[in-house]
Amino acid sequence: MLRHVLRVDQFTRTDVERLIVSAAHMRTIAERGGDDRLRGRILATMFFEPSTRTRMSFESAMIRLGGRVITMENASETSSAVKGETIEDTVRIVETYADAIVIRHPVAGIPERGAQVAAVPIINAGDGAHEHPTQALLDVFTIQQELGRIDDITVALVGDLRYGRAPRSLAMILTLARNCRLILVAPPGVEMSPDVLDALASHGVEYRAEIDLVAAAREADVVYMTRVQKERFPDERSYLAVRGQYQFGEQHLEVMRPQSIVLHPLPRVDEIDPAVDSDPRAAYFRQARNGVFMRMALLDALLNSSSTLA
Amino acid sequence: MLRHVLRVDQFTRTDVERLIVSAAHMRTIAERGGDDRLRGRILATMFFEPSTRTRMSFESAMIRLGGRVITMENASETSSAVKGETIEDTVRIVETYADAIVIRHPVAGIPERGAQVAAVPIINAGDGAHEHPTQALLDVFTIQQELGRIDDITVALVGDLRYGRAPRSLAMILTLARNCRLILVAPPGVEMSPDVLDALASHGVEYRAEIDLVAAAREADVVYMTRVQKERFPDERSYLAVRGQYQFGEQHLEVMRPQSIVLHPLPRVDEIDPAVDSDPRAAYFRQARNGVFMRMALLDALLNSSSTLA
Amino acid sequence: MLRHVLRVDQFTRTDVERLIVSAAHMRTIAERGGDDRLRGRILATMFFEPSTRTRMSFESAMIRLGGRVITMENASETSSAVKGETIEDTVRIVETYADAIVIRHPVAGIPERGAQVAAVPIINAGDGAHEHPTQALLDVFTIQQELGRIDDITVALVGDLRYGRAPRSLAMILTLARNCRLILVAPPGVEMSPDVLDALASHGVEYRAEIDLVAAAREADVVYMTRVQKERFPDERSYLAVRGQYQFGEQHLEVMRPQSIVLHPLPRVDEIDPAVDSDPRAAYFRQARNGVFMRMALLDALLNSSSTLA
Numbered sequence: 001m002l003r004h005v006l007r008v009d010q011f012t013r014t015d016v017e018r019l020i021v022s023a024a025h026m027r028t029i030a031e032r033g034g035d036d037r038l039r040g041r042i043l044a045t046m047f048f049e050p051s052t053r054t055r056m057s058f059e060s061a062m063i064r065l066g067g068r069v070i071t072m073e074n075a076s077e078t079s080s081a082v083k084g085e086t087i088e089d090t091v092r093i094v095e096t097y098a099d100a101i102v103i104r105h106p107v108a109g110i111p112e113r114g115a116q117v118a119a120v121p122i123i124n125a126g127d128g129a130h131e132h133p134t135q136a137l138l139d140v141f142t143i144q145q146e147l148g149r150i151d152d153i154t155v156a157l158v159g160d161l162r163y164g165r166a167p168r169s170l171a172m173i174l175t176l177a178r179n180c181r182l183i184l185v186a187p188p189g190v191e192m193s194p195d196v197l198d199a200l201a202s203h204g205v206e207y208r209a210e211i212d213l214v215a216a217a218r219e220a221d222v223v224y225m226t227r228v229q230k231e232r233f234p235d236e237r238s239y240l241a242v243r244g245q246y247q248f249g250e251q252h253l254e255v256m257r258p259q260s261i262v263l264h265p266l267p268r269v270d271e272i273d274p275a276v277d278s279d280p281r282a283a284y285f286r287q288a289r290n291g292v293f294m295r296m297a298l299l300d301a302l303l304n305s306s307s308t309l310a
Numbered sequence: 311m312l313r314h315v316l317r318v319d320q321f322t323r324t325d326v327e328r329l330i331v332s333a334a335h336m337r338t339i340a341e342r343g344g345d346d347r348l349r350g351r352i353l354a355t356m357f358f359e360p361s362t363r364t365r366m367s368f369e370s371a372m373i374r375l376g377g378r379v380i381t382m383e384n385a386s387e388t389s390s391a392v393k394g395e396t397i398e399d400t401v402r403i404v405e406t407y408a409d410a411i412v413i414r415h416p417v418a419g420i421p422e423r424g425a426q427v428a429a430v431p432i433i434n435a436g437d438g439a440h441e442h443p444t445q446a447l448l449d450v451f452t453i454q455q456e457l458g459r460i461d462d463i464t465v466a467l468v469g470d471l472r473y474g475r476a477p478r479s480l481a482m483i484l485t486l487a488r489n490c491r492l493i494l495v496a497p498p499g500v501e502m503s504p505d506v507l508d509a510l511a512s513h514g515v516e517y518r519a520e521i522d523l524v525a526a527a528r529e530a531d532v533v534y535m536t537r538v539q540k541e542r543f544p545d546e547r548s549y550l551a552v553r554g555q556y557q558f559g560e561q562h563l564e565v566m567r568p569q570s571i572v573l574h575p576l577p578r579v580d581e582i583d584p585a586v587d588s589d590p591r592a593a594y595f596r597q598a599r600n601g602v603f604m605r606m607a608l609l610d611a612l613l614n615s616s617s618t619l620a
Numbered sequence: 621m622l623r624h625v626l627r628v629d630q631f632t633r634t635d636v637e638r639l640i641v642s643a644a645h646m647r648t649i650a651e652r653g654g655d656d657r658l659r660g661r662i663l664a665t666m667f668f669e670p671s672t673r674t675r676m677s678f679e680s681a682m683i684r685l686g687g688r689v690i691t692m693e694n695a696s697e698t699s700s701a702v703k704g705e706t707i708e709d710t711v712r713i714v715e716t717y718a719d720a721i722v723i724r725h726p727v728a729g730i731p732e733r734g735a736q737v738a739a740v741p742i743i744n745a746g747d748g749a750h751e752h753p754t755q756a757l758l759d760v761f762t763i764q765q766e767l768g769r770i771d772d773i774t775v776a777l778v779g780d781l782r783y784g785r786a787p788r789s790l791a792m793i794l795t796l797a798r799n800c801r802l803i804l805v806a807p808p809g810v811e812m813s814p815d816v817l818d819a820l821a822s823h824g825v826e827y828r829a830e831i832d833l834v835a836a837a838r839e840a841d842v843v844y845m846t847r848v849q850k851e852r853f854p855d856e857r858s859y860l861a862v863r864g865q866y867q868f869g870e871q872h873l874e875v876m877r878p879q880s881i882v883l884h885p886l887p888r889v890d891e892i893d894p895a896v897d898s899d900p901r902a903a904y905f906r907q908a909r910n911g912v913f914m915r916m917a918l919l920d921a922l923l924n925s926s927s928t929l930a
Binding site: 033034052053056057059060063064069071073266267268269270274285288289291292 | 349350351352354378380381382383385394395396398399400402403404406407408
Binding site: 039040041042044068070071072073074075084085086088089090092093094096097098 | 653654672673676677679680683684689691693886887888889890894905908909911912
């Protein structure tokens with residue numbers, strides 16, 4: 001079934017359902033101390049843009065299934081890319097060292113270029129402001145675990161929706177849900193891009209812009225907060241105009257329904273008041289943990305020939 | 311017994327004795343090629359200040375017990391801390407990837423802040439000029455192995471005793487020894503701080519300042535040399551005033567007793583003449599090796615529920 | 621037989637033949653998912669000069685034999701070398717963490733200095749413009765695999781032959797071959813150094829300089845292209861004068877014999893047109909893969925006491 005993980009739109013509804021079931025099973029395996037199903041298999045992680053969190057999440061997932069990892073933590077400075085090597089050459093060489101390759105890169109489309117020449121699975125761990133498919137998968141897994149469903153839900157996406165690949169990718173994957181409504185809460189200038197809005201429209205996903213976070217919190221089953229990522233902005237001034245405009249605090253918890261949840265791809269800066277952390281609806285640390293389980297499910301599907309997903 | 315490793319003063323005499331016994335046993339295990347008692351367990355090493363030596367020592371210890379490691383070698387530059395994340399958030403996320411977390415940080419108290427929110431054990435691998443408890447434990451383990459006792463000893467601490475966390479931490483742990491005398495040999499301006507002297511006094515540890523390294527070497531069972539750490543000084547001038555003031559050479563070996571030893575937390579710059587290395591009393595490379603065994607003992611106590619120390 | 625891997629000239633013809641046989645066997649082991657012969661053994665990789673490719677190749681080799689790895693990816697910035705530690709001290713400490721140490725260093729002779737004090741095997745993974753013995757071994761292994769022999773061959777070495785340690789090391793190891801002829805195709809100013817030419821002469825290896833790459837391609841069994849390494853040149857101007865002077869393209873394929881091959885130590889910049897990649901004579905990605913097998917053979921010889929090469 002699964003050859004590479006490159007874009008959200010490569011997945012069907014059935015794929016996502018199976019991955020959710022598998023990720024839930026991986027939680028059990030992880031809680032028993034892991035297993036050895038990927039014994040002898042090697043995962044290479046190549047981060048051309050630092051992201052300790054995502055890298056460690058993949059490495060922890062691989063290790064928990066008995067596999068091993070070789071790491072390029074700071075590929076943009078230390079790899080042959082500095083010497084002028086193309087991503088195609090890099091992939092053709094690294095695949096001689098490893099059975100699968102995770103790539104994060106600041107330039108959109110680089111993992112797909114790698115996949116076109118690769119003999120082993122390529123996993124896109126974020127390419128510029130473009131896609132972050134494993135984040136989208138762990139997000140819907142978290143919604144399923146927390147709400148018991150991914151259909152019939154209202155999701156408020158809050159913050160920088162233009163440069164943030166996490167809300168972009170989540171919006172895209174929610175086109176697979178039935179009867180899903182999106183509330184888009186973005187500062188002026190960083191609204192969701194037309195390409196995502198078109199995809200929502202063509203899949204019949206209802207959405208509306210909203211400027212009031214309180215109103216969104218009152219209505220939503222899921223409030224998805226995001227960091228305004230300085231590194232995605234062209235200059236300091238456009239960053240400062242946006243940062244800190246939406247902050248989730250106790251006043252928002254007050255109007256939220258008891259079964260609703262707050263998510264955040266993390267790290268946060270000041271988008272969520274730490275006072276919120278102790279509320280059971282604050283699900284963002286559980287969301288981080290789910291990332292390991294979803295990545296275990298993906299690695300199993302990609303590397304384990306006896307996987308039901310393979 | 312052991313939940314975190316944060317400060318020297320968290321350990322009782324009995325704790326230290328048990329850890330010494332366990333570390334000695336770990337030497338045997340390591341010499342047999344290790345075992346699998348920590349199979350399936352994951353250690354995360356997070357170094358917000360580079361220290362290849364300490365990081366590798368922990369990783370070697372974990373691996374030798376069958377565990378696995380995920381690494382942040384240069385956390386201050388690549389981790390989410392750059393994006394403004396608090397240590398509390400970092401710990402709450404990394405604990406979803408790993409079963410224990412080693413933290414080195416340039417700011418005193420950061421590992422303890424992490425431990426306050428952590429669901430997994432936190433190990434302080436050095437926080438600023440504050441504490442380095444695993445160094446202190448490996449130092450007393452080495453003294454026990456080399457001299458056959460940790461009581462009834464005279465220890466000369468030499469070098470920068472103010473900014474050096476190794477001599478600070480060793481002095482603190484020696485308050486648990488009986489009939490221990492300290493000779494403090496420090497250049498002017500970097501003498502041992504009053505808080506440590508108060509702790510020595512209140513535990514009845516006899517100490518005196520000494521300016522003559524030859525006199526100290528003649529008298530001591532253990533001469534503990536330390537590097538003057540440039541990075542701990544406020545400016546170049548105060549560093550240069552101190553560096554190189556005490557250098558251990560063959561003239562000091564000559565006056566030392568045959569059973570006495572020279573230790574150094576390493577790396578050294580010019581504090582010990584390489585001509586000393588071949589003398590059997592030069593115990594600093596054996597001390598480095600003991601660091602792996604003591605860290606095996608600590609990881610066993612923290613992570614192995616069937617450990618006699620758990 | 622093998623204690624360290626430091627220089628090409630430490631190997632006899634018999635050594636090389638045995639390593640080639642062992643590397644071919646390692647390919648089979650790797651294709652079966654590896655084995656556990658180095659279980660419990662630890663390899664430390666210390667790169668004082670970044671080389672993701674070589675580091676990953678060694679780490680993949682170690683892991684495939686069941687061993688474990690501890691890594692210093694950026695040793696020149698993060699290790700105790702910054703604090704002024706000598707390589708001798710570094711080796712004496714790292715050998716307490718690991719059973720073998722791979723060293724890459726920008727300064728010629730550093731791995732040999734380390735080996736003089738080491739209790740564990742040291743592997744030179746490239747020291748300045750000096751030697752790169754494991755590259756030479758994987759190159760002759762590739763020649764054996766591709767041509768079926770290492771004797772009676774004509775090898776064209778192309779590019780920067782002065783600063784490039786790969787062509788230097790390959791030329792040196794080919795002094796062990798019988799009836800080997802070298803064609804040296806170098807831009808003016810970066811011709812092969814006299815010390816290598818002397819070694820060739822004293823071993824009866826025939827060689828000649830050639831300025832026409834087409835002529836060389838027509839005649840050679842092996843065309844060994846190399847990157848002009850900017851970092852080896854004293855200044856930008858002398859680099860630009862040389863770069864891009866020899867580029868292998870389809871016009872060279874046309875004149876090459878059907879059984880001849882093109883090699884490159886990789887990464888390439890523009891020395892080989894990507895259009896060449898799909899030709900079966902383009903053997904450079906197979907060469908990269910052979911690097912893992914040869915390093916498995918070397919690690920086995922160094923660390924496995926029951927190896928036929930030990």
